Amino acid sequence: MTVPPCRNIHFAHNPGVSMDPTAVPPFRHLLHRLCDPEEFGVAVSGARLSANFLGRQSKPTLVEQFQTPGLAFDFHEAHVKARLFAPLPPGWATVGLVRSKADSSWYGTAAGQGALLCNPPGEPIDGNITPGFSSISVSVPVEIWERCRALAGSDADTFGGFAIVGLPPRFYQLAERRLRMIRHLLHTATMKPFTVGSAIREATDYTISLMTGAWELRTTPGPLSDSRSNRIRLARRAEEWMHAHLSDPLSIPEICLALRVSRRELEYAFRTTFDESPRDFLQALRLNAIRRALLRSEHTVTRVALDHGVTHLGRFAENYRALFGESPGMTPRGEICR
Structure with a gap:
């Protein structure tokens, strides 16, 4: 230093x-x-x-x-x-x-x-x-x-x-x-x-x-729900909440607090229902929503990304390219791909 x-x-x-x-x-x-x-x-x-x-x-x-x-x-x-x-x-x-x-x-x-x-x-x-x-x-x-x-x-x-x-x-x-x-x-x-x-x-x-x-490492884990239907309900409820708040810079802790569940419970529900972590699932939802918006509007990539809760444009561009095989700037604006 x-x-x-x-x-x-x-x-x-x-x-x-x-x-x-x-x-x-x-x-x-x-x-x-x-x-x-x-x-x-x-x-x-x-x-x-x-x-x-x-x-x-x-x-x-x-x-x-x-x-x-x-x-x-x-x-x-x-x-x-x-x-x-x-x-x-x-x-x-x-x-x-x-x-x-x-x-x-x-x-x-x-x-x-x-x-x-x-x-x-x-x-x-x-x-x-x-x-x-x-x-x-x-x-x-x-x-x-x-x-x-x-x-x-x-x-x-x-x-x-x-x-x-x-x-x-x-x-x-x-x-x-x-x-x-x-x-x-x-x-x-x-x-x-x-x-x-x-x-x-x-x-x-x-x-x-x-x-x-740190709290989790100090806590003796309680039993997770063995009910598949309960896990599916929680995962779908979280998915709906994510969709409703995609314009906000969401974090997984905010979702857990809103749904009154622990991070461990949410992780287990998503892994068993969607085979994805909540963080990766949220990122994919946001990227898909941005792509749809780009295809339907003529706004700039930056404007659309910020409207969908993106806070780090460079990382967003990398994740977008990894998911869709092209940079967001290459996505045709105002068109629906056929």
């Missing part, structure tokens, strides 16, 4: 560092190069971290932060043995993914690479790190935390307090890769403010997916 010299570092608690007023939603990007224990106070978005060095720091600790009113990402690369403590802001939760193999412990429990550190609302950050520790943490308001619980079909007491969730290797690799991709999107948004909205939507969607996964 490349950072500017110490004199150019901006601190989140400095009132002079405001959100970008041109961005929608408001957005702030911060880089920190931390040389002294006192400077660690800004290392957790929205909180005041207390750090005590337990060994000499070999080189400055680096922290990069992307902050919005409803979501914050912190990327950490630490080069010191230290004791850390930070009360979370009221009504906020945080989940941290350990990326390094360096030793760390939280609430007295060791956590290695692939560990997901889950701090429910009201549960402070309390741990010890060693040189080489690296992590990505995401902070969210309690509304998102509870939304993920509902999606997982979990009881409210599933997380009675701080917990370490060990991710299966493939889950960890996917999570780490997706979070790096989100970091790239947010970086792009710092240079292109018009992309802030789509970057934050994607970041929020994946955060919900990751936190829902």
